[in-house]
Amino acid sequence: MGRFQTAGTAAHSSATIEAQISDAQYHLGGKLANILDKYGPGPRVHYHIGLFGPDRLDTTVDITLLKHRIVAAQEALIARAAQVWDADAVLHGEIVDIGTGLGGGAIYWAQHHAAIVHALTNVASHIPLIDRFAAAAGVEGRVRPILADAREIPTSLSVDAAVAMESMCYMPREDVISRLGGIVRPGGWLCIQDVFLQRPEWGTAFDAYWKTSIGTANEYVDAARRAGFALDRNEDVTAETTEFWVQSMAWAEARIMTLPPDAAERERLAQSVRWHANFFRAWLDGGIQVRILRFRKTDLGPHSHGRAPQ
Numbered sequence: 001m002g003r004f005q006t007a008g009t010a011a012h013s014s015a016t017i018e019a020q021i022s023d024a025q026y027h028l029g030g031k032l033a034n035i036l037d038k039y040g041p042g043p044r045v046h047y048h049i050g051l052f053g054p055d056r057l058d059t060t061v062d063i064t065l066l067k068h069r070i071v072a073a074q075e076a077l078i079a080r081a082a083q084v085w086d087a088d089a090v091l092h093g094e095i096v097d098i099g100t101g102l103g104g105g106a107i108y109w110a111q112h113h114a115a116i117v118h119a120l121t122n123v124a125s126h127i128p129l130i131d132r133f134a135a136a137a138g139v140e141g142r143v144r145p146i147l148a149d150a151r152e153i154p155t156s157l158s159v160d161a162a163v164a165m166e167s168m169c170y171m172p173r174e175d176v177i178s179r180l181g182g183i184v185r186p187g188g189w190l191c192i193q194d195v196f197l198q199r200p201e202w203g204t205a206f207d208a209y210w211k212t213s214i215g216t217a218n219e220y221v222d223a224a225r226r227a228g229f230a231l232d233r234n235e236d237v238t239a240e241t242t243e244f245w246v247q248s249m250a251w252a253e254a255r256i257m258t259l260p261p262d263a264a265e266r267e268r269l270a271q272s273v274r275w276h277a278n279f280f281r282a283w284l285d286g287g288i289q290v291r292i293l294r295f296r297k298t299d300l301g302p303h304s305h306g307r308a309p310q
Helices: 014-030 032-039 063-085 104-113 126-136 173-181 200-210 217-226 243-257 264-285
Strands: 094-098 116-121 143-147 159-165 184-197 229-236 288-297
Touching (some): 032 063, 063 104, 063 159, 063 229, 063 243, 063 288, 094 173, 104 116, 104 143, 104 159, 173 217, 217 229
Parallel strands (some): 094 116
16 A cells, blocks of 8 residues: 555654543543533444535534434444445454444444454443443443553453544554554454544644544554554545534534523533634645554564464
């Protein structure tokens, strides 16, 4: 595969990385009520961008329809990722869902592809919710939450594939992908959907709002190569995700109208609209891309479990 045309990123110190991880953990744990309000009620609750068609949609509709569109778009992105990854053939047996959030993706893989999914989160309060949602979806025996930092996935775990739906942007990729190189079996897969920095000037604002550490696609590819993974699929879905920001802004504006005039939540949502307007520009400007990547585990070196490809 050729190199991506992406901007470079500076190396981060260990202290900076730890601060970013702490911020992300607090961000995701603290936003639980807001996530459920916008993307719930479940049992598949997602916290990532969504896939829309080419047409601009009317935003003067009821808030219930706006929410339905957003959740349907998130599901559409997972379905597209499943297509790019050839999930029927790849996401079978045991897989690990990195940064599972409330387990929406893990439940999807268990329901649609009969996988046993180790759902990894570093937010303790998410564990009982993942269990509850998996039970409601009828897959409690196949979705198995793990509370751990992604850099410390138990080395006893051995999986056919690792999946990360828009979660690696919160993590130190080099360390996490290296760890995955030690648990994904030879011939197995690393499947990533994420946002990638194209123009450096957008990085600071994106990280400030989302508490992420956004990186370039080349950074991911290089880290994967060092861990024994080779890129074999790469699909750009940026254009199809741009409408997400429009619909998300419309939802926030409609939600504000349902709140009392003195509600603190009104200002949070108003700020959200302003930030989302900036990210909409970043998508149109080519500053940030959304890609779906698939890597194959090829090495038989130190990370290998010595097993033949499944």
